[in-house]
Amino acid sequence: MFLGGSRVEAEAIEKELLEDYKFGRQQLIEIWGHASAMAVTKVFPLPSLPRKQPTVLVVCGPDQNGAIGLVCARHLRVFEYEPTIFYPKRSLNSLYRDFTTQCEKMDIPFLSYLPTEVQLINDAYNVVIDAILGADAEPGEVKEPYTSILATLKQIRIPIVSLDVPSGWDVETGNSEGISPDVLVSLAAPKQCATRFLGRHHILAGRFLPYDVQKKFELNLPEYPGTECVVSL
C-alpha cells in the first residue's frame, strides 16, 4: 500500500515539474487527461459497457482538475466513447479555454444543466467521470453549484471515476460523508486520501514523473508494464 502525499507535497511536486523541469502546464494537463482516459478504458473497455451506446458523463470543475476532465473527454471521444460534458463554471484561464474549444469542435456536447433526477443520469450514462475538484481544493470551500452536483452524484448508481481526488474529499483525510467513487485515478502519484478509498479500482496514471522526482519525494511507485501509461495499484 502506497503512502499517499499531502497537499503540500502534491503542490511541491507540481512546482518542481513546472519550474525546474520546465514542463508546461498545458503539457501536463494533456498528459494527465490522456492517461485518465486510458485508465477509464482499462476499467470500462468499450465492449463491457452495459448501455447500447458508450455514453460517459464528464463533470468538470472550474480549475485544473476540470481542464484534465476536458482532455480526458476528448481522448475518450477519440477512443470512440460518447462523452458528454457538464462544465457549469468555465475557467477564465485562457490556457483552459482552448481545451473547451477542442471538445466543442469534436462535437462533444456540453449540458447546460445537470438533471437532479438521479434516475435520468443512471439511465443515460454508463459511467460518470468526476473531474470537479483536485488536490488543490479545500473541502470547506466547496461552493455551489458543486455542493448540489456532489449531492446528486452521491445518489447515482452508476460507477463514478474520480480524477486524482474524489471531489469533496480532503486531500489528506478523505470524507466519510462524501461521494464514494468506484474508481480512483491517481495522477502521477497517489494522494494521502487514497488510503481511505474503498472502491474497486485504484489506478495510477501519468507515466512521466522523472526518476529523480520520484526519489526525492520517496514516491515508491510501481513499474508500468511495457509502454503503458497506467498501472493498477
Next chain:
Amino acid sequence: MSGLRALLGLGLLVSSGSRLAAAGGGRCPVQRVSPAGAWGAGRGRSGSAMQNPGRSGVTHLSQEEAQAIDQELFTEYKFSVDQLMELAGLSCATAIAKAYPPSSFTKSPPTVLIVCGPGNNGGDGLVCARHLKMFGYEPSVHYPKRPGKALFEGLTTQCQKMDIPFLSEFPSEAVLIDELYGLVVDAIFGFSFKGAVREPFGSILRTLEQVTVPIASIDIPSGWDVEKGSPDGLQPDMLISLTAPKKAAQHFAGRYHFLGGRFVPMALQQKYSLNLPPYPETDCVLQLP
C-alpha cells in the same frame, strides 16, 4: 424533431420515450447541439473521394495539404503545439518500442541516438527521447541548432533533467554510431522542409546514410522531398507518419511504416478525405502495411 433526435443522440433520453416529459418538459438541456450527422455517420471511416491512395488505401498528403491540416488544428481547433507535440512524440516512442523492443537490441543497455533538427520535427524528437527513457531505453540527443523558443527550451530541460545526455558533437564516423547505438532516430526535418539542406545537417545526413544500425524517421525521412522522396538519400528502416502519411511515404522502402499522432478530429479527417484505418483500441500508433 431534430431536438428530440439530438437528445437521443446524447443518451439523455431512454428510447422508451416515457422520460421525455421528465427531461425538463421540453426545455432542451443542451447548450450546444452537435449536428446529428456527427454521430449518425457511424463509426466507419470511409472517406469520400480518395486522393492518391497509397498501398493501403490511406490518403498520402501533399506538402500543402499537410501544412493546411496543421494550420487548421491550431487555428480552428485551438490545439497548442505543446499538446500535439507531446502526443506526436509519444506515438514515435511507442512505435519504436513496438518495432525495436529493448530485448531486441544486441547492445545493453539499449542505446538510442536521437538527432533533432531546428524545427518542430526536432521538438517531436525531444518528446520521443523523454518517453523512450521512461520505456527503459538509454537515449542520447544531438541538437545542434536550437530555436530560442520557450517550448523547445522546456523540452530540452525536461530531457536534460532526466539525465539524457546531449552530445556536443556529432559522431564523425558512421562506424562510431554503429558501435555506440542500437538505433538512430531521425528527427531532423519534417513536412515543412523545402530546398537545400543547411549545415550541419548536410554532413550529419551523409554520415547517417552510411550507418548500418536501423534508422527511424519521424514523419519524413530527412532530406527527402516531402512529395517525391529521394532515391539517393537516407533509407530508414522505419517511418512514423504523423497525422497521415505524406506523398514521400510512397517511396519508403523500409520494414516498418507506422502511423502516429492519434488526435485528428473526425471532421478534419473527413474534410481532407484522409481515409485513415482505425487505430486498434486505445493504441496511439497503427502499423500500416
